[in-house]
Amino acid sequence: MALLKLDNVTKRFGGLVAVNQVSLEIDEGEFVGIVGPNGSGKTTLFNVISGVFFPEEGTVRFDGMDITRLAPFKRAPLGIGRTFQIPRPFGSATVRENIAVGAMFGTQGHALNVDRSLDVADQIIERVNLRAHRDKPAGGLTPVEKKLMEIARALAMKPKLLLMDEAMAGMHPNDIDQMVAFIKRVADEENIAIVAMVEHIMRAVVGLAEKVIVLHQGAKIVDAPTKEALEDPKVIEVYLGHPPEE
Amino acid sequence: MFFEQLGGNLIQGVVLGAVYGMATMGLSLIFGVLKVVNVGHGAFIMVGAFVTLFLFSSLGISPLFAVPVAFGVGMGLGLIFYYTTIRKLIKAPELATLLATFSIGVLLEELIKLIFGSEFRGYNWVVGKIDLGITVLPLSKLYAGIGSILIAVLLFLWFKKTRAGSAIRSVVEDSEGAQVCGINVGGAYALSFALGIGLTVASGVLLTMFIPVGINPYMGGGYTLKAFVIAVLGGLASPYGAFFGGLVFGLIENGSYTLFAYIPGVEPFALTRFLSFVILLVILLIRPTGILSAK
Amino acid sequence: MKQIPKYLPLVPVFAAYGVLFLMGENMEGMWQLMSMLLFYCALGQAFNVFLGMTGYVDFGYVAFMGVGTYGMALSITRLVQYEFLGVWIIVIGFALAMVMSTLLSMAVGAVALRLRGAYFAIATIGVNEGFRFLIEGARIWNGSEGMIFTADLNKILGRDTAAALSTYWADVMVLVIAALAAFVTLVYMRSKIGYALTALREDEDAAKVMGINVTKFKIIAFITSACFAGLLGATAWALKTPYVFPPEVFEIHYTIEAIIIVMLGGAGTLLGPLVGGLVYGIAQYYLSIFLPGFQLLIFAPIILVIIVVFPEGIVGMLKTRTRGSGLGRFIM
Numbered sequence: 001m002a003l004l005k006l007d008n009v010t011k012r013f014g015g016l017v018a019v020n021q022v023s024l025e026i027d028e029g030e031f032v033g034i035v036g037p038n039g040s041g042k043t044t045l046f047n048v049i050s051g052v053f054f055p056e057e058g059t060v061r062f063d064g065m066d067i068t069r070l071a072p073f074k075r076a077p078l079g080i081g082r083t084f085q086i087p088r089p090f091g092s093a094t095v096r097e098n099i100a101v102g103a104m105f106g107t108q109g110h111a112l113n114v115d116r117s118l119d120v121a122d123q124i125i126e127r128v129n130l131r132a133h134r135d136k137p138a139g140g141l142t143p144v145e146k147k148l149m150e151i152a153r154a155l156a157m158k159p160k161l162l163l164m165d166e167a168m169a170g171m172h173p174n175d176i177d178q179m180v181a182f183i184k185r186v187a188d189e190e191n192i193a194i195v196a197m198v199e200h201i202m203r204a205v206v207g208l209a210e211k212v213i214v215l216h217q218g219a220k221i222v223d224a225p226t227k228e229a230l231e232d233p234k235v236i237e238v239y240l241g242h243p244p245e246e
Numbered sequence: 247m248f249f250e251q252l253g254g255n256l257i258q259g260v261v262l263g264a265v266y267g268m269a270t271m272g273l274s275l276i277f278g279v280l281k282v283v284n285v286g287h288g289a290f291i292m293v294g295a296f297v298t299l300f301l302f303s304s305l306g307i308s309p310l311f312a313v314p315v316a317f318g319v320g321m322g323l324g325l326i327f328y329y330t331t332i333r334k335l336i337k338a339p340e341l342a343t344l345l346a347t348f349s350i351g352v353l354l355e356e357l358i359k360l361i362f363g364s365e366f367r368g369y370n371w372v373v374g375k376i377d378l379g380i381t382v383l384p385l386s387k388l389y390a391g392i393g394s395i396l397i398a399v400l401l402f403l404w405f406k407k408t409r410a411g412s413a414i415r416s417v418v419e420d421s422e423g424a425q426v427c428g429i430n431v432g433g434a435y436a437l438s439f440a441l442g443i444g445l446t447v448a449s450g451v452l453l454t455m456f457i458p459v460g461i462n463p464y465m466g467g468g469y470t471l472k473a474f475v476i477a478v479l480g481g482l483a484s485p486y487g488a489f490f491g492g493l494v495f496g497l498i499e500n501g502s503y504t505l506f507a508y509i510p511g512v513e514p515f516a517l518t519r520f521l522s523f524v525i526l527l528v529i530l531l532i533r534p535t536g537i538l539s540a541k
Numbered sequence: 542m543k544q545i546p547k548y549l550p551l552v553p554v555f556a557a558y559g560v561l562f563l564m565g566e567n568m569e570g571m572w573q574l575m576s577m578l579l580f581y582c583a584l585g586q587a588f589n590v591f592l593g594m595t596g597y598v599d600f601g602y603v604a605f606m607g608v609g610t611y612g613m614a615l616s617i618t619r620l621v622q623y624e625f626l627g628v629w630i631i632v633i634g635f636a637l638a639m640v641m642s643t644l645l646s647m648a649v650g651a652v653a654l655r656l657r658g659a660y661f662a663i664a665t666i667g668v669n670e671g672f673r674f675l676i677e678g679a680r681i682w683n684g685s686e687g688m689i690f691t692a693d694l695n696k697i698l699g700r701d702t703a704a705a706l707s708t709y710w711a712d713v714m715v716l717v718i719a720a721l722a723a724f725v726t727l728v729y730m731r732s733k734i735g736y737a738l739t740a741l742r743e744d745e746d747a748a749k750v751m752g753i754n755v756t757k758f759k760i761i762a763f764i765t766s767a768c769f770a771g772l773l774g775a776t777a778w779a780l781k782t783p784y785v786f787p788p789e790v791f792e793i794h795y796t797i798e799a800i801i802i803v804m805l806g807g808a809g810t811l812l813g814p815l816v817g818g819l820v821y822g823i824a825q826y827y828l829s830i831f832l833p834g835f836q837l838l839i840f841a842p843i844i845l846v847i848i849v850v851f852p853e854g855i856v857g858m859l860k861t862r863t864r865g866s867g868l869g870r871f872i873m
Binding site for chain 2: 670
């Protein structure tokens, strides 16, 4: 059974159709890349899945449950975690406290008190190499460190599904390889399905993906295993003048 | 008898409502352009009232001429406060601008108290009245109502016909896009803030026609509340919505006063003010974007 | 072992309240100044639980102190014929003050806390005025005449006890409320509530996506803060000066003072309201001698400068400076 299942989801803003009749399935532990140029509706799609917006049409099912109109804060405990395109740390709180918030209100939240959540945060901080910044306010981190912290915060939720919005944008290519490898390893260990959204076809991300979904002007145009998807003429058309990154 | 009284009060309500509307346009303009809620709004109305009082009592200048003077004073105050505080807080958390405008209001009240003292004052501008059969309307109030409509129309034309006006409109639509198109967004903010404050201080002149002896440094608080009721009635971000919100509010206020006066054992004036608070909460609960707004 | 350092930041807070109390007790003519300082500290501690921890501002905050005052006044005036109650009439008064401020905060919160930022502030702006005009307009609880209950207190407690109550015990209660509010603030900070509030204060949408029920936590902070305000009104106003008039207890002036104290000391810090309360109180005391009636003229521009130049306030700055040092463990 699919972990996440969207059926004909449509989201409009006034007259603009941001997401148009999108259906898709993500399986448990799967690594999926969602590719689409700026304005193709990727972020809106993420917002529909995480509950920031409710769709006008269609249904969103997670783990067999209809969550189409479920309040966003009820989705995290079910196992939906996300990172943002522009990182959104809780600026005045320390890195450790930020990550602990993830643990506290995530899938294991009910079983974790504050001290245990801080322990979870410490473990993750070790794994993502943020030790030097542990007790600094997150607002003072560099953009790349903020991204890293956000990923750590999302992992602390122990999600079943992790939505990553342009997680690698602005990072050095070497760092990207390392980061993606790390995320992939954690995801495999903990059976987390990853949906990574990228504007360009980044080899580092798409290369590891088992499946690629391509969005164009709010509609899904391709949904296929990675190799097939990348050879699809429709993808090449969308990215004409946007050659795949090396 | 009752209907005559109600009708008379409603006529008064329309006239007062036009002034209320004009007194709220500045608040909506500032929120619409800068996304800043001017919690010190009423204090600027109070400043306008004192400008009128000073010009009339000390220099013998007619309140009608006080309108442009008050507008100028308001533009000046607006520019001062914009460049010293508001500009630095545009990107700060909302809490900062709320507390800042609130503090500006307190500062103005205390300054005026220092200069003029805290007792209630008034002035007597006798220009005659007209008898409408069911009610007698002092001409001063009628002038205030007509003046308000005139100012609203002028503002509308200014937005439509001038470059600065259309620059501000495009900033409201999309401030980043406007910036890309070479519009000086900072300048549009400063101008809108100054204009908003100018309109508000000028409205203070017109409002004095309705409060014979109600001029006092702390008179603004009640107007802040009324302005917010009116602004949310008309959609917080739209100056024209605010104007129509003012008309509706003037009718509600005078109409409900007439009704409350028939209930034994209550104080109708206080209940009218309680009602405005209830209206505010109800609108915010069901439709925070405004009852009268199209969107 | 782990439990002790957790509450270290309370040490300077309680020490300061202890010193204030002892100074008032032992130094000739100081009690009145100390009781004023304690009132401002308590007001700050109570207001900070909401403004400081959530980043939302309630311009109608004084309404909760107002209804608290009415709670105590109602208990005394309506129960005065049951003489066997004795001092329990005061206990019932505090309970009623808490219940009434809680109910009002639930009613206001149910509407206002659904709204974001500016709209919330707009909704609260008329709460104190609205409630005042409801009491006056509908002639509830004697309407605009208010209630005077000095005689009732004398009757049920005896003249001496009643006098001691208003000149001494009422102030002691203010001290207890200030300390209690500080304690609750720290308990919140150390619990999930504090983490949730910090998250929603910094980024409400991100907090929601992280699984935080923001409305619930805002309401917790709102009701807690309102409750302390109710208790403060019941003691600092109803017991200290045994009368209640609607225009006085719903006067926005006290909201202004609460904002000044919290912003001056440092919003969202534990020590801030105490420092802000002391600075404001002392300044207020001397200004009332040299510049009577114009204290706010001095403080309004000071607050503007604080908001623009150092929004973290005195304690916020200290906290940044002492981070990681031994002293830093005491500053929160």
